[in-house]
Amino acid sequence: MKILIINGGSRLGNTWKLTMLVKEYLLLESSKVEFTEIHLKDLNLPFCAGCSSCFRKGHVYCPHNSIVQKIMDKIEENDGVIFSAPTYNLQMPALTKNFVDHLCFMLHRPRYFNKKGLVISTTGGVGAGNSTKNMAGTMKGWGFNCCYTLPISAVSWNNYVETEKHKRKSEATARKFYEDIQSKKLHAPSYAILIPYNLFRGMSFDYVKESEYATQDGAFWQEGNRLKRAYDAIVPLPIFKRLFGNMFYLLGRIMSKHMIVTYKK
Ligand SMILES: Cc1cc2nc3c(=O)[nH]c(=O)nc-3n(C[C@H](O)[C@H](O)[C@H](O)COP(=O)(O)O)c2cc1C
Structure with a gap:
């Protein structure tokens, strides 16, 4: 089983710590799970230029296709995708939004019908439910067969310590995600x-x-x-x-x- 982790946050902070915990739980399910990481912050993806070439002519005409295509290809190569990003202003951060803007054409022309997703976000107090739900909805719009969410209130700026309750929730979510991919079962869309x-x-x-x-x-x-x-x-x-x-x-x-x-x- 191959899982791609996309880090849509600008640092390896609370959300990354939680994501690594989920990775450990997935490895407990099977030590054979292979992980690949993409960190959006390292890709220097310029802002979407709004040229609409992706919609009109095809996404290969995007001026930033050389960067975007590599991420799209990686998604294709994997069975599951974990999207990890903190919650800013009750939503996903700008780095993630910029990436999402580059894939808007996929709402018109979806793909990834056999892929399963998981969106992880931490927030200080509120908003992670909203941001993960929103991102999971986007991924389903791209064609993802299903998308689990793991919203967690870290109650910390940069010093998150997982509670026993968070650990149980993360383990249960990791198991559901793993079992779903493992089953190869495709669910009917909503x-x-x-x-x-x-x-x-x-x-x-x-x-x-x-x-x-x-x-x-x-x-x-x-x-x-x-x-x-x-x-x-x-x-x-x-x-x-x-x-x-x-x-x-x-x-x-x-x-x-x-x-x-x-x-x-
Ligand atoms: C720019 C910015 C915006 C934030 N917006 C919210 C928010 O809307 N609601 C909230 O409860 N916490 C908010 N926080 C707190 C973070 O969501 C929280 O500390 C999160 O765990 C940070 O994750 P990270 O360490 O992975 O970056 C914000 C923090 C920053 C830096």
């Missing part, structure tokens, strides 16, 4: 994930090659059998979720008749 997936699927027709405002979305949804299914083919989808997804697909088709996203040529 209704909240099926809505954007199928709206983009339905709206894609107006952006296909040769159309007035062609984008990479048009090309992506035409590939394989994506247009035919309410979610990626490798993920099982019960009939009622298929119907629900297809309803939003039709809504997307109707909406796109009244609204075309334009751009300067």
